[in-house]
Amino acid sequence: MPRAGIQAAQPALRFIPPDYSRWVHWLCRAALPWLLRSRGLVHFETSGSESLATLFAEAQSGRSRLLIAFRHPSTTDPLVMAQLLWREVPRAARRHGLSLKAPVHSQFLYDRGIPLWAGDAAGWILSKLGGIPIQRGKLDRLALKTARDLFAHGPFPLAIAPEGATNNHGELLSPLEPGLAQMAFWCCEDLAAAGRHERVLIVPIGLQYFSTSDDWGAIDRLLGRLEDLLGPSTATVAASSSAVSELPANPDQAPEHRYQRLIALSEQLLTLLEGFYQLRDDGPAADFFERLSRLRDHALAVAEDHFQLSPRGSVIERCRRIEQAAWACIYRDDLDELSEVQRSLADWSAQEADIRMGHMRLAEHFATLSGSYVAEKPSIDRYGEVLMILWRAVAWIRGREEEHPPALGPWRVRMAVAEPIDVLERSGAYRRDRRGAVERLTTELRERLEAAIG
Known part of the structure; x- marks a missing residue:
């Protein structure tokens, strides 16, 4: 087994507050093509980008709040989601004469453990992109409160991977965690309490990776x-x-x-x-x-x-x-x-x-x-x-996690935007039976994600 990486007790993990910076976002957007090529991602196929552009236009006009639920088969998914939101959606909007305010972006939940192995710089960048760190093994009240507030009142949609972690399978969906459905119902409650009438929509997005080679x-x-x-x-x-x-x-x-x-x-x-x-x-x-x-x-x-x-x-x-x-x-x-x-x-x-x-x-x-x-x-x-x-x-x-295997790429990426789920229509059932409504919404989301990768 690998040697213990921890040799001494460390100060408590602090919450890294989201602190969106437009110039950091601009720099990351400029670096995105190089980052994609460095991971062997060379071709992108998108279905449903026009509908997602329409949903962004609706959200920017104050008529809806969007919760983006994306599949999480790979550690490259954040780069692919950046390609979808930063490049594919604006292109689709221009093709269809939609006017979107820049930047087209989303805030997101990420595992608090990432800066532990990727370094403090990664935590800083994630914060400047609006990321919200969450400790997955406990009820992280501060992270949930922050995400809940930003979903209802923040400047951008919120993106969450409902599988909770990468599963390394392009055609197999892991069990979904109920937190995403709960977050959607909370948003309905928060909007109602504020006297607001926006729709709350969950947008399922399937991500898959395919080798561009048929060489075995x-x-x-x-x-x-x-x-x-x-x-x-x-x-x-x-x-x-x-x-x-x-x-x-x-x-x-x-x-x-x-x-x-x-x-x-x-x-x-x-x-x-x-x-x-x-x-x-x-x-x-x-x-x-x-x-x-x-x-x-x-x-x-x-x-x-x-x-x-x-x-x-x-x-x-x-x-x-x-x-x-x-x-x-x-x-x-x-x-x-x-x-x-x-x-x-x-x-x-x-x-x-x-x-x-x-x-x-x-x-x-x-x-x-x-x-x-x-x-x-x-x-x-x-x-x-x-x-x-x-x-x-x-x-x-x-103990050789940095060692690279024989290359299996380059990769073709397929991004599929599924039909959104209107959560507001289900909020009455949530008031009557909270647990049952969360379970049913999670099941419906699973079905749409499975169809998106089918």
């Missing part, structure tokens, strides 16, 4: 690199599955051969991790994803036992609670009050918390793996998505 060589090279990293046993497992490192002489056998290599690779990684955690071997009859589920549960339990947390909820929910418990040990507001010995013990506690959080990070890497995702559609993109999950997990275990 990059997939095979990534398979080979992972096989090398996992060691000789992979070749043994591959051989038992009728898979070897070289491609078969008959090209018609290549797809089956490649899939067997993927299965063998996954089996080997799982076997190594089971050995690390000393999990009992259930033999060859044990289902792979039953074993994976057991591994995730065990890794999470190691952390939960340390922080005295109960194992309830989904894998992602458990991960967020563990993260918050670890942060409570690492980032403290009482450091100035501690004696020298107490401070040393606080440092020790912070290191222990960071190590325990590492077990959660391991489980998190495998949180979105699906048993039939590649088998039901063995495309280059699905192979690439699953292999990149495995690559990131292996790189994290090795």
Whole structure:
């Protein structure tokens, strides 16, 4: 496992207030083409940009408030959303004779952990773009209050990824968190309290990434690199599955051969991790994803036992609670009050918390793996998505997260703006049954996002 990154207790995490700056926005907009190319994003397909431009015109005229709900399959999504709002929507507006006031922009929620690994400069830029940091594993009242106020009264729409985190799958939607629907109903209440009559609209946006190449060589090279990293046993497992490192002489056998290599690779990684955690071997009859589920549960339990947390909820929910418990040990507001010995013990506690959080990070890497995702559609993109999950997990275990895998891009990006959901029409049902209305609205949003990536 990687070494503990935290060597001493840190001052408490402060809230980074949104502080929109037009000149920082202008600089980021100017740098956007270079940033997109640096991530291999070379072609953009947009459907529904005209309707989104119309919605922005309506919002700018004071007739509606917009809540943009975007899919979150990749860490490049913020750049893609910037391309959509800063460039595609204004272009669509000009084509259709719509007058939009500059800038076309949205404020957004982002994970408070991003500046911890990306640096203080990232936190500063996100703040200057109007970002609102939220700690995901707890009821972050200040972040929610700030987002709620800006949604109802701020100068821009609000953008939220309802999946809560990247899931690394272009054609598979993770469970949606109910917070977005709740935020929409709060906005209806706040507008009514202020005597305002704007519509409150949720705009679902699907994002997907597709390789621009049909060359399977990059997939095979990534398979080979992972096989090398996992060691000789992979070749043994591959051989038992009728898979070897070289491609078969008959090209018609290549797809089956490649899939067997993927299965063998996954089996080997799982076997190594089971050995690390000393999990009992259930033999060859044990289902792979039953074993994976057991591994995730065990890794999470190691952390939960340390922080005295109960194992309830989904894998992602458990991960967020563990993260918050670890942060409570690492980032403290009482450091100035501690004696020298107490401070040393606080440092020790912070290191222990960071190590325990590492077990959660391991489980998190495998949180979105699906048993039939590649088998039901063995495309280059699905192979690439699953292999990149495995690559990131292996790189994290090795402490080499900065190491780049064999390139699978460049990428074509598809952005689909779905039909908006009028929340005001559902506010009466919310007053009668708040929980039920939030659940129904979340379900409807899920259906529209699934249609957008279908």
